[in-house]
Amino acid sequence: MMGRYSYLQVALVLFGAIFCLVYPLALVWPSGWMWHEGPPAASQYYMMIVGVYATLGLFLIRAASNPAANRSLIWFTIWSSLVHAAIMAVQALQNPQHMGHMLGDVPALLLVALVLGLLMRGVEDRNIATG
Template identity: 80%
Template sequence: MMGRYSLLQAALVLFGVIFCLIYPLALVWPSGWMWHEGAPVASQYYMMIVGVYAVLGLFLIRASANPSEHRSLIWFTVWSSVVHAGIMAVQSLQNPEHMGHMMGDVPALLLVAIVLGVLMPRGDRRVDPVILPDG
């Protein structure tokens, strides 16, 4: 059986790969992964999101080698996923044509946040020393 740390490493790789695959997900299930009509490349905004998530995905994969050294990146992923899902949920409720997101990326982002948040080690709460300038 995998330990919690190994599960965290596996989750980081899995979610990293999925974040790198946002574009193909939009091709397969547009109503759950895009906010516009037409091809994914039809929206400059969407392509910016694809780029940001691809970079985050690559860094999550890299963080899987040693999650304890990448705590801030992992917590950023947790909390930015919660915020992103919350905003998208409200926008979906305000615009019925986007309700597919309530079955697609909203629960996916919440799943990322919950899994990573639960698997993150709690015992190492060291605070890095702050070096203040002389004076």
């Protein structure tokens, strides 16, 4: 049976891989993952976001080999995902044209924050108890 630490490792690889797939997600479901009209590469801003998330994704995958040594990166991912989701939710509510994000990237980022946050709390609780 897998423990919380192993689940964290799996979650880091899974979310890291998904972060690396932001561009293909935009091709499959543009209204849930893009904020502009046209193909993903039509927006310089979107391509910047793709680059940042792909980089973060690769580092999350790498962090899976030793989550305890990469706590800062994981907590950054948790908090930045919450902030990003909150900003996008407010923007989507202000512009009905972007309501697809309330079913796409907003809940996806909240899921990342929730899962990693719960798993990290368990790992940090274990480290405090054994440390």
